[in-house]
Amino acid sequence: SSLDLVVPEKRLVQEINLSNPLSNRFTLQQRFRIDERFIRKNNGSDLLDGYAFNFRFRYKLQANYKINKEEAKNVTTLKFSDELMINAGSGIIYNQFDQNRIYAGLEQGIIKNISAELGYLHWFQQRATDNQFFDRDIIRLTLHHKIKI
Template sequence: MTIRKIILNLCLFFVLPSQAQTEKKIDNQTILWSRYYNQLTLNDKWSLHSEFDNRLFLNPVTENLFVIRTQIRYKLNEQVELGSGIGFYPVATQDPENISDFIIPEYRAQQDIIWKNTIGKILLNQRFQIDERFIRNASKTGLLPGTTFNWRFRFRIQAEYDLWKKNSRYLKTIVYEEILLNAGKSIVKNTFDQNRVYAALQYGINPKIAIELGYLNSFQQRSSGIDFYNRDIIRLSIFHKLKL
């Protein structure tokens, strides 16, 4: 049994005891995430990060959601970094076979702390993040007044390894695993949110531009407690660094 399966089974064991005898329903989906990520360095300590991310189902081809996110980051020292930001997530649909004619908006705040250290030639990156999610109430036919709030706690461990480097160009591999947990009055049966596993190659074209192509598997529990998404995600990212 892999480490990932052990972690996943532990999460399901602790947060789903009441559903242990219920057969799970798993929907398999394929999605393309394409994003532009801008990092504006203000000085040696402060930077402003902005992200635009479009997520598209591939079978059939249907819009999933769009992400607009910005955050301010502070470099405490060479090992520790702090961040805080806001995001807007208009969701078209979570089921490519069931397309609605309205968008469900979500507004999100986030705070995180990142700790970096080096083990041999591997850069190890650990992140703990808190999301405050405000999701617009909706029925199957339209939006309703008000929003539903819940917390989401995220822990990610990531490793990076340089395969090749010459002057300002490089090729490196990135792998990570992330566990996400829900909390709040609106969370009844899905305390476990999802487990993400990611592997990618990142190519630095010059000091300002890098391209990353990777595969992300997301196993996510839905609000029913017994329904799950198993998502195969292709992720294409363009990173753009600028200095003020």
């Protein structure tokens, strides 16, 4: 069935990240990203020869708030973000709006340079066919390891 079809995608990415500390505890982060996407052609149930190409423009705004003081051994950070993705290209007919991801999470320091983050992600995505959408609720667990070079 079409739900079992795995469609390969190759992607080139360029991004710019900006971080604006507004206080000792509050930081706004922005990410501007361009994806050059090469998506395997398919008919909904089988893969076909060749790849279709399109651009995807992404903008993410994230707010981070450190709940405890900077000097705390294990910092706790509250995170909120919203990422909007827009498709562009000659093959894009119905889904210029690709998706929107809204996230809220809590990151907790465990030991030096290691933290864990637990959060909720609401993922709303338009499919390539007209007026069909995915509406997903996701619980995300992330392990962060910061390496200083």
